[in-house]
Amino acid sequence: MRSEFIRIYKVVHTWTGIVAGMALFIAFYAGAITIFKEPLARWAAPPSAIHGTVLPLDEAPILIARTLQDHPAAAKDFRLHLKPAEHLPAGLTWEVHEEGADDHDHSSVRHYLATLEGGAAKVEETHPSSLAEFVDTLHRVVGLPVDSDPNRWIMGIIAALYAVALVSGVIVLLPSLVKDFFALRVGRNLKRMWLDAHNVVGIVSLPFHVVMALTAVVFAYHDGFYYIQDKLIHDGKWATAFSRGGGPSSAPPRDPVDMLPPAELLASAQALSPTFEPTSLQYLNVTGSRATVRVWGHDATAHSPRFMGGFVAVDPYSGKVMNADFLPGHQSAPNAVVGSFFALHFGTYGGTPVQWIYFILGVAGAWLFYGGNLLWVETRRIKAAREGEAAGIPPEQRRDVRGMAAATVGVCLGAVCGISLTIVAAKWLHGRVDDLDAWHQILYYAVFFGAIAWAFRVGAARSAVHLLWLAAALTFAIPATSLLAWLLPSLGMWAHGSAATLGVDATALAGGLGFVWMARATRQRVLNGPADSVWSARCNKSV
Amino acid sequence: MDGNVALGLLLAASGCAGIYLASPNQRWRAAPWPGRLARTVGVLLLVGGLAAFLQTLRPPAATFVFVHWLMLLFVLFPYLGALLAARRGRRS
Structure with a gap:
């Protein structure tokens, strides 16, 4: 490929990545946690x-x-x-x-x-508790507070830029793809190191990211897609045809007393699929002519079309199966294909091992965007002209580079700190404030914007160390709160003993240790690394 | 965890390790393993891993688990290699 085309794609990749990167960091970090939405909801209950x-x-x-x-x-x-x-x-x-x-x-x-x-x-x-829902909202609308139409459209634009960044990034990398595959060269050439660290995640997990980008665009604009489909194909009657009530009916209301007992409805569902494990029964319009019970559940052997799993629709009065299009492993080919995109986004197949795979790939995705920004900063570093010159008065780094470094540190670590604090608040503030849902948002955004302000005030280098220590402290506070609740019941908090809730504490403990390691390594670099960089304390300046 | 899924994860991880160790860019050892042999054994182990997944999981789910497991390992292995290389560097 001609080098001028590569250069154009490099510019496209750089700017789409820079514009979308920080929002995507929040989406991926919160998304990794949302994979364990149910354990988090249990922990906070x-x-x-x-x-x-x-x-x-x-x-x-x-x-x-x-x-x-x-x-x-x-x-x-x-x-x-x-x-x-x-x-x-x-x-x-x-x-x-x-x-x-x-x-x-x-x-x-x-x-x-x-x-x-x-x-x-x-x-x-x-x-x-709205904690798990709030973290999911941060994931779904890239850090914005409410999952509304305008916020989803913003998320859709970010997701579209993400898709462009993926395609352009692959094209840029094509000439050296085979030669550099698996390469992660740690050495004096820091630009090379950040590039390798970025490429390893971006190239190897490319299919994961392509699915995430495309499905996110669909999630953002699905209402618009349905509207156009309704007008063009269904003459505006789609909603009536597919509504749960089935539209106005002259049939007399039905008496729910005549419904079959739940055990019989479950038997109807399990007769279809022995590996399907029901988790709940959702009764819809049970007094209407199209009364339905959705038997929701999971099947670890097949892919589920929704985050909650899949369902089979049963008539609650006759026990007859009405629809198995959403039953994992029993979908028609077109439904299975559409459902597989949902399953690939949500990780709803394969059970717990897949949830952990998604969690780590999600955190790696967050790192991909953080690392991309580090690479942008390193590429624009003004180095000392001669070896040893930096030991004197290091050259001043560009203001836009200092700004980008501070924004990256403030936004990304601010989101990490904010999420940890809002998780801790679920136990500390329960019963002590009137509107805990509002407090989850207040605390998250207070820390988030505080971190950004701090990063711009003291500069990227110092604030990175401070914010990493803060992230470690707040993340350690999650298991520490459970431990304190167990030791001192008089505090009015709680510590559940189920594996799911203990898993939340154990994961937070591991996360806290990770942040300690990063804080120490960053401090080492800030104090002792080359001074001709925004990541040096000697070059550190507010923006 | 289901036994077949556990076996599939183990076989696929071994296969990925073989393929990674055959790469000239691997950093786990001072020199890469003999390329063709390690890659062949690696691919056979991957096939075995997929076959183990298929014993329990339906084909789409088995394929998804297999591909995501591979992506995760091939992301982690170079980072692990960088850590090992850095540790070796400090020691020497």
Whole structure:
């Protein structure tokens, strides 16, 4: 390929990477944590008598009947959980979305729970921890606070730039791809080292990143795609045809008392797939003519089309299977292909080993973007003209380079620190503040913007060390909080003993150790490395 | 963890190690392993790993697990090599 084409692609790769890199760092770091969204939700759930157990299946029919008698609106969509977990109650749950709120915006959702008490249904509003949902939101809309249409469109632009950066990066690397494959040369040539460190992750995990970029674009603009499809193919009638209620019906309302017991509905689902493990029953429009129960669950042997797993739709009155298009391993070829893109984005196949693979690839992805910015900074470094000159007065580095270094440190480490602090706050602030959901956001953004301000105030070199120590301290605070809660129950916090929640503490402990290692290595470089660099304390300046 | 999946992960990891060690850019050892032999054994181990995954997982899921496991290992191996090389450098 002609060298001028390579140069053009290099410019494209550099600028798309620089524009999108920091947002993608947040998306990947928060996304890696979101792979373990359920363990995080369990870790953050305060203990209660009705959580962590399941409603006996034989009590479910009477609870459903009594609840719908008193709260007929719940018939539209309610859920019965089948697996015990710290964040799931033993009863029926449903959500009420605020009028006009975005479907994806969980901050405006009100949660309700129905339990059996003395043979009657007791309904109460609940306030489950929004921690895991907030971290997921940061992932979905690249660090913005709310998953709304405009924020998703911004995410879509970032994802499109990411796709362009991937393609242009591969083209730039093609001439040396075979020769440099697996190369990570650590030595005096720092630009070479950062380039190798960037390329190893970018090239080897390219398929992972291509899938992430393309699916993210689709997630960002899916409403628009559906709208166009509706107008062009379905004459604007798609919503009516596929709505859960099936549109207006003259049929008389049905009596939920006549529904089959949950055990029989589960048997219908499991007869289709013995490896399918049901986790919940979602009842939809049970008094309407198109009453449906979705039996949700996981199947580690097949790919699931949704983050929550997959489902089989069953008629709750006859037990007849209505639709198995979302049942893992039993989808038609077109559905399996579409579902595989969701599964490849969410890592919903292969069980726990795949979740860990995705977690590490996600963190490696965050590193890819951080490293890309380091490479940009190193490429524009003004070196001392002669060996030894830097020992005197090192040359001043360009202001834009100092700014980029400070922004990279502030945004990326600010997000890391903010996420750790907001996780810790789930236990420390529970019961001590009125609106914990708001506090999760306040704390995250306070640390995030504080870190950026600090990085610009004291310069990239010093702030990198400070912020890495802060990241270590806040990440260690996650298991330390659980330990403290266990040792001092009077503090009003909690430490669950399940493997999932202990896994959160253990992972945070490992993460904290990683940040300590990085802080020490960075301090060493800042104090003792070459002075003609933005990463030297001697050259360190505010921006 | 399912036994076949564990076996698949182990075989594929061994295969990746063989392929990495055959590369002239490997940093685990002072010199790379003989290229053709190590690569052939590596590929055979990878095939064995995929076959083990297919014993338990459906073909799409088995392929996805296999490919992502390979990506993860081939990302980690050069970093591990850089760490080992740096440690050797400090010692000498």
